[in-house]
Amino acid sequence: MEMPSMMITLGRSISCQGVSFDLHHNIESTSHPPPVGLISGEQQNGRWVWIPWTRSTVTTTITTTTTTTTSKVFPSVGVVSSSDDSCDFKLDIKDDDDDEDRKKLTLRAALDIEKQSSLRRKKQQAASRESRLSIILVDQGLFTVYKRLFAVCFTLNLIALVLAITGHFPYAKYRAKLFAMGNILALTLCRSEAFLRIVFWVVVKMLGWPCVPLFIKTATTSFLQSLGGIHSSCGVSSVAWLVYSLTLNLKSSSSSVVFLIIASIITALLALSCLSAFPVIRHLHHNVFERTHRFAGWLALALLWVFVILTVDYDPKTKTYHGITLYRLVGREDFWLTFVITFFTILPWVSIKRVSVSVTAPSRHASIIKFQGGIPAGILGRISRSPLSEWHAFGIISDGKDSHMMLAGAVGDFTKGLVSDPPSHLWVRGVHFAGLPYLVNMYNRAVLVATGSGICVFLSFLLQPCNADVCLVWVTKGVEENFGNEIKEMMSGHPKEKVMVYDTMVCARPNIAEITIEAAKNWQAEVVVVTSNPQGSRDVVRACRAAGFPAFGPIWDS
Known part of the structure; x- marks a missing residue:
């Protein structure tokens, strides 16, 4: 047969x-x-x-x-x-x-x-099909630093609020709006890229010495990475304080109707911002979250100025408005709180500019965007086609001299558009920001792990002198085919124990957690930093910590 x-x-x-x-x-x-x-x-x-x-x-x-x-x-x-x-x-x-x-x-x-x-x-x-949101929120643990910071901050606010309501904290009772504005200031600073750039720089300078104990460095890294917990907690707490302040004013016979209307609108806008940032909405409808958060916040800030000015001008005894004077205005606590909130809110926006860029696409899977000016290692930047619509953050690749570039994997509408319709100009923020990669400078020896286009946040550590001596592990598919000869050249010329690339087009996809632990042992690393998808980052971080190596990866609210 x-x-x-x-x-x-x-x-x-x-x-x-x-x-x-x-x-x-x-x-x-x-x-x-x-x-x-x-x-x-x-x-x-x-x-x-x-x-x-x-x-x-x-x-x-x-x-x-x-x-x-x-x-x-x-x-x-x-x-x-x-x-x-x-x-x-x-x-x-x-x-x-x-x-x-x-x-x-x-x-x-x-x-x-x-x-x-x-x-x-x-x-x-x-x-x-496993929920990515479940991996991000649940599998990362119920007692992460982020959630603990949220709980601590909210608990402190709740205790103060209860004491004020029961009459055991008179200062808070008669200044509830100041507590609300204090929370708004705290959440603004926790998301101010300019403020955090200074904080990260100071931390690296102070703790980047070999004599500083490792546990202090890792604890600081955990705290700075999880500042979003304070940001979100202060947002919820500010709404609670505003509701309490509004309730007191409703009970007061001397309150102005205008005050009550403005305060109600501000409270509603902040509540809307908090709801739009709820994890499910933020994950499934990110653009809705981003625009609601931005424009509701701006409108609330504008109304806050109106509220502060009218408060200074209003006489509750006669229920009339007198002429406002600069002396009376600058002597108010709420004025200075509002001024600082406004300063850090508008600072990133006054620095935006439209610049010419060179965009090349080595493949349909990635694009390379080039800019003028050198950038320190570990810094990230934001770009946009329409500055009032949406902004996208990318790691910056630079030798620290005359130019820098971003590597954008084509995974969404914006990044795919960079490949299919490369722009000649983009909007950029002049204030670049520091994140988890920048804190690598605080350590002496580190293992950096990346998959796919996540390599961009680490390449600068190979191209310019840095405080940390790093070992780079990259797992990807088709180095030259997908990312081009330029990225390939940046990875070459280094000792094989310093740069390890696993190209899954020519070899079996490795167990990333296992090779990371092996690299950390061989490199005698103080810390491991990974940039991958949520599940991959979670697995590597867990495995490294179980093996005794401090490890950090992006969290959902990074």
Whole structure:
């Protein structure tokens, strides 16, 4: 009985949906030498650690008496491994009447491979259906630093509010609006990029010495990374204080109707801002959250000025308005609170400008945006096509000299538009901000882990002198194909123990947590910082902390 020839094709590249399989028949390999500048590959415990700059082809021919199997693979070894990505693996079975049993055995093996690949894909699809919001909010833990800061701040406000209501805190009772404005000032500072840039710089200068105990550095990093907990808690607390103040004014016979209307509108706007920032809304409708938060906040701030000025001008005894004087205005606490809130609110906006940019797309998966001016390592920036609509933050790549650039992975409408319709000009904020990557400068030795375009926030640590000695681990697919020769060149020329790149187009996708722990041990790292998707960051952080290494990754309200 003749068996027709057949071809089984799985995917597009050497990585086969995470299915690992070995072919140990008579293997004859013909490999082409790697190009100059290639970081040599090593096979350690079944994995590859190298940077394949070009798509050189190694052909492995597997020959038996009756079966000829040809596959194109990158590593020229006797084991064909696959990863979570897709691959080109072609299996041609030729007719041979003399050895039908061997032919059936080979066909069965091929079908088993296809079955394993199908099961793997189903598992991945099931995992992808897991709520990203659940990973961000629940799986990160119920007692994260962010949530503890929220709880502490809100509890302190609640205690003060209860004491004021019960008459045990007269100062708060008669100055409830000042407590509300104090909370608004605190939440503004926790999100002021200019203010935090100064705070981060001072912290790095003060704690970046080798003599400072590691636990102080890690505790400070946890606190600064989680300032959003104070921001959100102060937002909710300010609404509570405003409601209390409004209730007192409603009971007072000397209150002005105008005051009550303005105070009610301010309270409603702040409550709307808090509701729009609720995690489910913020996650599922981010643009709605961003615009509501911004414009409701601006309108509330404008009305707050009206309220403060009218308060100074109003005489509750006669219920009339007198002429306002500058002397009376500057002598009020609420005036200075409102002034500082306004200053830090408008500071980022007075620094925005429209600049010419050079946008190139090495592939349909990423774009590179170039700007003038050098930037320190660990700094991030925001760009926009329409400044009143939406802003997007990206890590900055710079050698600290004359220019800098951003690497934007094409994952959303804005970033995809940079590839399909590259702009000649973009709006930028002159005040760049510091985040978690900047705090790497506080440590002596650090391991930085990135997947995909997340590498952009760490590249500056390789290009310019920095306080920290870093080891960079990058897991991605198609370095040159997706990110271009320029990014490839930035990664090359470094010792292999300092820069490790796992390209899943040519090798099996590694267990990122395991290789991170191994790198941290070899590098004797004080800290691990990871930039990946929520689940990947969570897994790496948990594994590193279990292994005894302080680790940090982006949180949902970073």
